[in-house]
Amino acid sequence: MAIVRRSVKREAVLSLLRSVDCHPTAEWVHGQLKERFPDLSLGTVYRNLRQLEAEGLIVALGAVDGQERFDGDISDHAHFVCERCGAVTDVELKGDDGLAARVERELGARVARRDVKLRGICKSCINKDMRA
Amino acid sequence: MAIVRRSVKREAVLSLLRSVDCHPTAEWVHGQLKERFPDLSLGTVYRNLRQLEAEGLIVALGAVDGQERFDGDISDHAHFVCERCGAVTDVELKGDDGLAARVERELGARVARRDVKLRGICKSCINKDMRA
DNA sequence: CCCCTAACAGGAATTATTCTTATTTAAGGA
DNA sequence: TCCTTAAATAAGAATAATTCCTGTTAGGGG
Numbered sequence: 001m002a003i004v005r006r007s008v009k010r011e012a013v014l015s016l017l018r019s020v021d022c023h024p025t026a027e028w029v030h031g032q033l034k035e036r037f038p039d040l041s042l043g044t045v046y047r048n049l050r051q052l053e054a055e056g057l058i059v060a061l062g063a064v065d066g067q068e069r070f071d072g073d074i075s076d077h078a079h080f081v082c083e084r085c086g087a088v089t090d091v092e093l094k095g096d097d098g099l100a101a102r103v104e105r106e107l108g109a110r111v112a113r114r115d116v117k118l119r120g121i122c123k124s125c126i127n128k129d130m131r132a
Numbered sequence: 133m134a135i136v137r138r139s140v141k142r143e144a145v146l147s148l149l150r151s152v153d154c155h156p157t158a159e160w161v162h163g164q165l166k167e168r169f170p171d172l173s174l175g176t177v178y179r180n181l182r183q184l185e186a187e188g189l190i191v192a193l194g195a196v197d198g199q200e201r202f203d204g205d206i207s208d209h210a211h212f213v214c215e216r217c218g219a220v221t222d223v224e225l226k227g228d229d230g231l232a233a234r235v236e237r238e239l240g241a242r243v244a245r246r247d248v249k250l251r252g253i254c255k256s257c258i259n260k261d262m263r264a
Numbered sequence: 265c266c267c268c269t270a271a272c273a274g275g276a277a278t279t280a281t282t283c284t285t286a287t288t289t290a291a292g293g294a
Numbered sequence: 295t296c297c298t299t300a301a302a303t304a305a306g307a308a309t310a311a312t313t314c315c316t317g318t319t320a321g322g323g324g
Contacts, residue, residue, distance in 0.1 A: 041304045108255035117247040123240035173273045
């Protein structure tokens with residue numbers, strides 16, 4: 001019988017990601033959990049993030065300014081990325097546009113997930129520009 | 133008056149990107165152009181790719197397997213990314229779904245571009261799995 | 265012919281991420 | 295409780311894509 005060990009630290013990474021609405025980097029996660037686990041190493045955070053992603057419990061959103069972002073919300077939704085400050089905001093996606101089905105038909109591929117990102121300048125960066 | 137110097141190498145990078153339908157990495161571009169410019173350095177390729185992107189003449193698609201991919205086709209279209217072999221395929225996008233407009237309204241942001249990616253397994257990787 | 269500036273090669277530096285190794289931990293059985 | 299075993303870990307080394315730096319070259323305007 002497979003020994004199923006739950007890692008307390010991995011659970012902590014997962015629930016942290018689920019509890020925030022930002023889209024943290026590995027380093028941010030490490031900083032947050034350092035309080036509760038003073039000996040937490042950055043390598044452990046990376047390893048657990050990768051494992052959680054492999055299990056489909058979290059999603060990697062791609063790098064913003066050279067650092068990977070993670071999302072604990074695995075529901076189908078889009079993201080707005082501010083190219084000025086790097087902030088990532090969730091955006092509701094209404095229904096399926098049939099794109100995945102079309103790609104499966106036209107390319108003979110199997111589509112596992114879609115990833116919709118909008119890039120631009122967020123409200124607060126626009127306001128900063130005004131004041132400048 | 134601004135001195136506008138055309139860089140032969142930058143032009144070569146741009147027209148190479150425009151002439152292929154794959155979505156190359158900087159290293160691939162460097163390898164291709166090495167024939168014509170034996171002393172071409174990888175740093176120059178990176179610099180020119182960045183500059184072309186800043187000018188809006190090419191698009192950076194985000195990293196696949198740790199390496200940035202570039203696209204010389206700046207028309208609004210989606211991409212299918214094979215998670216097995218890393219191949220990137222263009223997918224036509226039919227019209228605007230109004231998402232960008234909704235985000236501008238709801239978030240007060242300015243949306244510059246949308247980026248739609250589908251991930252999964254491409255046809256040829258599916259076939260490889262069959263044979264295995 | 266002389267500046268001025270962009271462009272360049274070559275290589276060093278940076279840095280996010282992964283890998284390695286020795287160690288610790290916890291679960292389950294005896 | 296003690297032992298076995300495999301996952302989990304910390305710490306730090308290693309990797310590798312990308313950027314930065316320095317000295318040099320070359321073209322165009324004046």
